[in-house]
Amino acid sequence: MRKELPDWLKTAMPETAAAPKAIARTAREQAETLGLPGLRDEEWRWTNLRAIQRGEFTAPTGVGADIEPSVRLPLDNPLRLRFIDGVFEGVPNDVPEGLTLTALPDADEDTRQAAFSPTPAPSVENPNDALVTLNTAMAREGVVIDVAANAVIDRPIVVEWLDGATESVMSHPRVLVRLGQSSSATLIEHIETVGEQPSWRNSVIVSTIAANAVLTHIALGLDGARRLATERTFVSLERDARYHSHNVQLGGQMIRREYDIHVGGSGAHVDLIGLMMPRGKQVLDTHTRITHAAADTTSNEHYRTIADDAGRGIFKGRILIEEDAQRIQAYQSSNNLILSDNAEIDAKPELEIYADDVSCSHGATIGRLDEEALFYLRSRGLQLDEARGLLIAGFAQEVIDEIPLVELRDWLTERVEQRLGDRDTAGNETA
Numbered sequence: 001m002r003k004e005l006p007d008w009l010k011t012a013m014p015e016t017a018a019a020p021k022a023i024a025r026t027a028r029e030q031a032e033t034l035g036l037p038g039l040r041d042e043e044w045r046w047t048n049l050r051a052i053q054r055g056e057f058t059a060p061t062g063v064g065a066d067i068e069p070s071v072r073l074p075l076d077n078p079l080r081l082r083f084i085d086g087v088f089e090g091v092p093n094d095v096p097e098g099l100t101l102t103a104l105p106d107a108d109e110d111t112r113q114a115a116f117s118p119t120p121a122p123s124v125e126n127p128n129d130a131l132v133t134l135n136t137a138m139a140r141e142g143v144v145i146d147v148a149a150n151a152v153i154d155r156p157i158v159v160e161w162l163d164g165a166t167e168s169v170m171s172h173p174r175v176l177v178r179l180g181q182s183s184s185a186t187l188i189e190h191i192e193t194v195g196e197q198p199s200w201r202n203s204v205i206v207s208t209i210a211a212n213a214v215l216t217h218i219a220l221g222l223d224g225a226r227r228l229a230t231e232r233t234f235v236s237l238e239r240d241a242r243y244h245s246h247n248v249q250l251g252g253q254m255i256r257r258e259y260d261i262h263v264g265g266s267g268a269h270v271d272l273i274g275l276m277m278p279r280g281k282q283v284l285d286t287h288t289r290i291t292h293a294a295a296d297t298t299s300n301e302h303y304r305t306i307a308d309d310a311g312r313g314i315f316k317g318r319i320l321i322e323e324d325a326q327r328i329q330a331y332q333s334s335n336n337l338i339l340s341d342n343a344e345i346d347a348k349p350e351l352e353i354y355a356d357d358v359s360c361s362h363g364a365t366i367g368r369l370d371e372e373a374l375f376y377l378r379s380r381g382l383q384l385d386e387a388r389g390l391l392i393a394g395f396a397q398e399v400i401d402e403i404p405l406v407e408l409r410d411w412l413t414e415r416v417e418q419r420l421g422d423r424d425t426a427g428n429e430t431a
Helices: 006-011 021-034 109-115 125-140 372-380 384-400 405-422 423-428
Strands: 079-084 099-103 144-147 157-163 170-171 174-179 184-193 199-209 215-223 227-237 241-251 252-264 271-274 283-292 298-307 312-321 328-338 345-354 358-367
Touching: 021 125, 109 144, 109 174, 125 199, 125 227, 144 184, 157 199, 170 241, 174 184, 174 215, 184 227, 199 215, 199 241, 215 227, 215 252, 227 241, 241 252, 241 283, 241 384, 252 271, 271 283, 271 312, 271 384, 283 298, 283 328, 298 312, 298 345, 298 384, 312 328, 312 358, 328 345, 328 384, 345 358, 372 384, 384 405
Parallel strands: 079 157, 144 174, 157 184, 170 199, 174 199, 184 215, 199 227, 215 241, 227 252, 241 271, 252 283, 271 298, 283 312, 298 328, 312 345, 328 358
Antiparallel strands: 099 144
């Protein structure tokens, strides 16, 4: 059952948006009709948006120029695109050759049309897509990232989402990423709360990857005891394109990430790798949908969740293989670890196959630490807490090891170990 848009959200709807006028007008009408998704909507039955419904968030009024992230990623000469409470600080001066950056409101009509017309297309009449519709209606800020054909962008492009800088704000930014033929780039989302104020970011990223191009996309959800986020990523791949996604979520009051991947060219490949570590009363939720629409395509998906205290982890992954998409290889696994009696994990892998020449598998496991492994480690002289920590860290490390940047891998290993060593202070976390 849908929840009507609260009055404060209706009042905040802008008369003009970054989307083309016709698209924005339709989205505004549909957003009021759809409201917010509720627990009776299939894709939202495990995630309650009560905190947003009751939040009374306001639109940001400007940029706090003195705001900095609390941590620095260990990256060599990154190109930073900073959003403070959803407001884009502007294009940096040192953009490398082969890369073009444009503030979304300054982009031409065709580019803005592309930013608000992703593949696969969400439905403006589907309650499960209500938040995308709301983003379309309310987006005022965003950036377009264009990588030229044959360009290799060695510098990581870091989108810094710095939320909570000003009092109880919401934002609806949109990012368009376009990779030309045979190009490559690395996009990193650095996500954290920089203040004590509650915040809600409802963001959308639309990516198109041309033939033989490679996009590595790393999302790092760090600090955020008061952070609410509903994040949607759309990706379309042409022939022999590659998309490598690494999603690590370590904090946030309620975080919902969704990936919609359209594998539309033969020879294309997708990796979706993720780690969620909810604790306290956090809700960390990831939904993925991969559509194999072309023959001879492959996908590999591996998610792990570690839930502690009263934290809740949610993973739902769907793989759809269309009728003419033959010779598909698609694998999905969800492995989950519960550390306390009050923690909860919901996992639902799905396969929907309409072709007859495929090799596919999916599965999910939910359990506690292996008692035999604990006994073995303790028999070698480790204390119980040391043995538990070693097993939990090893469980998480298998996902971290998939990240291609060595310096980021080592840094995340330390962050996870720090988080595990700080289990008793979950209510006052700093990720």
